[in-house]
Amino acid sequence: MVVRWLGRRLATAAVPTSLIRHSIVRAGPVSTRWASSAAKLRETSAPDVAEDAPALAESDAVSSEQPEFSTLKGRVSDRTLQAIARAPFNIRHMSPVQAAVLPLLPELAEPYDPNNTSESPRDLLVKARTGTGKTLGFLIPAIEARLKALDKQAQQAVTDSGMNSDRHAADRMKRTLARREVGALILSPTRELATQIANEAIKLSANHSGLEVRLFVGGVSKQMQMREWMKGRRDIVVGTPGRIRDVLENEPVVKEALSTAKLFILDEADTLLDMGFRAEIDAIADFLPPTPERQTFMFSATVSPAIRDVAREILNRKHKFINCVSNDAPPVHAHIPQHYTVLPDATHQLPHVLRLLAQDQLTNVGKSKTIIFLPTTKLTKLFASYIRELANSLPAGPRTRIFEIHSLLNQNQRSRTSDRFRNDNSGASILISSDVSARGVDYPGVTRVIQVGVPTSADQYVHRVGRTGRGSARTGRADLVLLPFESGFVKWQLHNIPIKSLTVEQLESEVLALAQTHDESPGAYVQKNASGLRGSGSRAPFVPKVFPGVSGLNEVLPALHEQVEEDSIRDTVASLLGYYVGRISDARCSRDDVLNGLKEWAVQTGGLPAPPHFSHSFLTRLGFMGQQDQRRGSRQGGYGMRGRDTSSFRHDRESGFRSREGRDFGHRDRAPRDGGDSGYRTPREGRDSGYRTSREGRDPGYRTPREDGDSDFRTPREDGDSGYRKPRENRNSDGRPSRDSSRRQPWMQRGQRK
The missing domain is CATH 3.40.50.300 (P-loop containing nucleotide triphosphate hydrolases)
Incomplete structure (x- = not known):
């Protein structure tokens, strides 16, 4: 019923x-x-x-x-x-x-009553x-x-109609109002x-x-x-x-x-x-x-x-x-053990994540339930395919269930995946997710949260951690896995959070020790560490021998790279560039650090034979280069006009882009013209700065804004270095050349543009 x-x-x-x-x-x-x-x-x-x-x-x-x-x-x-x-x-x-x-x-x-003077909120x-x-x-x-x-x-409608005691009329009116x-x-x-x-x-x-x-x-x-x-x-x-x-x-x-x-x-x-x-x-x-x-x-x-x-x-x-949040009470996530790892290089990223999964399966026998958060949808899809291919290397082997959820799935698919993971009782389940599962959604029994890459903020990090160790479950754990250029996030954004450093070597030795202990006596290991197996009853939760799989995780990438589509890796790197351009200040890294780090990732984790090339215009659209770089300077890691040497990026084919005579950096890499000593010029894209500097064949005079059409005069130049010049004799009082001038200016000679 x-x-x-x-x-x-x-x-x-x-x-x-x-x-x-x-x-x-x-x-x-x-x-x-x-x-x-x-x-x-x-x-x-x-x-x-x-x-x-x-x-x-x-x-x-x-x-x-x-x-x-x-x-x-x-x-x-x-x-x-x-x-x-x-x-x-x-x-x-x-x-x-x-x-x-x-x-x-x-x-x-x-209900609201305008005549009610009550102070009730x-x-x-x-x-x-x-x-x-x-x-x-x-x-x-x-x-x-x-x-x-x-x-x-x-009741008011019934009263107005003169049927004060008609209960059926009141019910009909309720249904009508409820539909309207x-x-x-x-x-x-x-x-x-x-x-x-x-x-x-x-x-x-x-x-x-x-x-x-x-x-x-x-x-x-x-x-x-x-x-x-x-x-x-x-x-x-x-x-x-x-x-x-x-x-x-x-x-x-x-x-x-x-x-x-x-x-x-x-x-x-x-x-x-x-x-x-x-x-x-x-x-x-x-x-x-x-x-x-x-x-x-x-x-x-x-x-x-x-x-x-x-x-x-x-x-x-x-x-x-x-x-309802006490200032002196510990945060919700404070009781959850938290660790971070700054990888030596990108080749360790996938093996390290797999070891974290293996560690969780070995320490939470028969009840492992892990969420892996990744920064972009394309990286989420890539990692889901990687881990599906390598699931047999984990202790639970083919019994490991992998779920994938991100914005490219329609809502029906996302809801089904969410429900399946929420109700999964296999004892070895993994949800690979973008931020759609980071906050508010309740997944009971999550034993570990793994975050790969820099979250959008410290608050987002905390909300992700909150998916585990909930309620009376005190066995949850959180791990943050960072590439070298992301290491500043921990120091500058997580300084108030009790998070501990974990090296690649430490985790590897811990997992190998657990695997050896299991293989020596699988039955005794399961009996000692399992507190009520889920779902499978008397079936063994792990493959017979765990050690061979977890000991060979460092060698999984070469075989995996043979199956990877290069276009997919390039698209993934492009999505990461768009993501990290807004995280640069959080991680306290420079844009060239991000770009070089992602190029290395594309080769070492993605398996590309050479770093991907991105055009100058593409990087400009993403925000990696532009007018703001002049103002940012080196303090925030931009390619500023001052305080940062960007010469290595002007013609660097390996970096995937080069400058076009400094148009987006705010300067030229050429010697000064006309005896000038600055060698710089302002951006030309917007033309809204109110002036522009000299170009070849033109006077280096200072120009005021030209919006009103009448202020296009040049101020006098008193000396050879100040950038000013004296007015010509054949100019009008507004500073523009007179119509009967025998000497046409360069800008008038090319089509009489005004």
Whole structure:
């Protein structure tokens, strides 16, 4: 009966039915790995909040000291409380963020009344870390607010029609309103997190007859989403900013419905801003009812200046700030062992990652579950193919299951992969992912996170680490694998994080020792290290002899290189160039370090016979060369006009590019002309600097801007070195040559250009 009900309800979702049904049926119980606290909550209500506001202290396990959901009886509807207490939730105690937000009910869920002078807050800014139960913290108020709004509107409509006691008329009016107006709009930064929120909303509203959830995300047919949108109710709408803005601007029926949304929720608000969705947030907010008619919740792991700016724009001036992150409490990731390795060169990258996987399989016998994060989609695809080819070298051998997820997969494929990895119980599974799985998505039982390359920021590093060691699981571990030019990231970005150095040799000796111990007595090793094997029952978790495979990892690359397509490697390097051009300051490296490092990677890891060549124009488009280099100088590693010798890059065929007479470097590599002593000139691309220097056959005089057409005069030149010259006798008062001048200037002789 439950399955039939789920199928009926899921058929109305705004994504393909097969996708949502797959996600719901296999989702399993909601994780209860939430933080706990015995401290008393303190709150501030102010337009501008301070980062150091008092907060709850947090730990990582559910605590019996937290209030029970039963204490909300009378504040929250009985059917909502029943859904929380029963499967699949089975939750008894609230998390700190839930204990901070939910007692504000029922006032928090009351419909807007312009005549109400109550001081109860309607808008919230909540600082809470990922994985602390905040999804229920905003879904419960959203459902309660929807129920109250429908009751009030339906009753008012019935009263206006003169049928005060007609319950059936009120029910019909509720259904009509539910199909015409939206209750809550929830924005999430990623498709995966949006799908997860929609699944939780469906399960939480299971006891409420008729409530439906809509999901609008990219990667899924918009036509199908719109077809489903037209069929059912619009109680809760969950989506990603890009798709929501798209349907608002191009689908009038969606715009009309969302213009009535009573509640606007931003989940992972800091990530929304980090991913560049500020314009989408502002545009979507403009479509919605204005504050205070519209109620707004913002949930964020940090309260940065950017978050404060958004709060000032979209929250009510009297919003309540709730801080659930204690300043003196250790970070969520502090208990997770973290290691970093700066590789001697790129030849060690793939063998080192394989050893980390082997180490995790040998130390987490029968329960190894690893996520590998890579910086770009193309590198994610390449590593997935590499590791599939070499999986037999790992201790679990062919039993190793490998999953791949990135932006080139459509949303249906990504959701299926995410669900399969989440529910995998093989005991040796690997998810190779780009940043689509970095934050918000819950994968229970992850034993290790491996990050290859520099993350987008220190915060992103922390969020990735947070995928392991969650809740009561204290056996998680995180590893960061860096190429030589990336080593500055640890020193400059992770200086406040307890991360330890691990050399290639140390890891190799540890893995070989574990493999030898296993091979000496496989049965005893498994019995000693396995704490309840998953899935396979009595089957051995490893190949009979582990040592031969892990000892030969240094020799795997040559055979692998024979199968690699050179175009694929070049495309991967090009994507990495685009990625690292924005990470140069974070890693404190220079652009030539990045370029040379990636060229070495293409040969040593990618297997190219020679470094790839990239044209000057391509590198300029990526941002590796341009006008900004003049201003950056050597401090940030640019090819600046001052303070950095760039001569080695002007005609270096091996580097893959050369300068074109210094046009993008701001100078020439030739001797000064006309007796000048600078040898430099400014860029010519934009012509917006207001002047230009001399060119061969022209006077070296200084020119002022020519935008108005009348100021193209040259100032006097008092001496031979200052760059000025005296006016000619046959010039007008505005400095331009007169029409009857017998001496035409070079620029007039070539077509009389003015």
